[in-house]
Amino acid sequence: MNEKNQLQIELSAEVAEGIYSNLAVISHSSSEFVVDFIRIMPGIPKAPVKSRIVLTPEHAKRLMFALQENIIKYEKQFGNIRITEPENNIPPFMTPGGEA
Known part of the structure; x- marks a missing residue:
């Protein structure tokens, strides 16, 4: 990508703070993957x-390859x-099946 076509990514202050998560639930359909980040x-039961x-x-x-790298x-x-x-033996990543 040359400078003329370079993508400029903006990061707002709110998004830059991030969101803490210690559980991810991943599901999918034929056309998409859905990743829910949970705390x-x-x-606390909920x-x-x-x-x-x-x-x-x-x-x-x-994304999988980028995370692996x-x-x-x-x-x-x-x-x-x-x-x-x-x-509570809850894995940090759960894949409950193939329905998004």
Whole structure:
């Protein structure tokens, strides 16, 4: 992409703050992937969805590769990421099936 066609990405102050999530539920249909980012709090029986991202299958795969590449870079710099069992045996990523 040359400078004339360069995409300029804007990040508002509100979005730059980010949203904390410690659980992601991923589902899909034939045309899209849906990722719900959820925050689980100890002792609270309800866990609200804090953000939902809808992706095309192609973009979901690109995201998977980008995450994989960044995890490799992270682990080279900071060491292996250890995965421990979360409380209540709820995995940090759940795939409840193929319905979005």
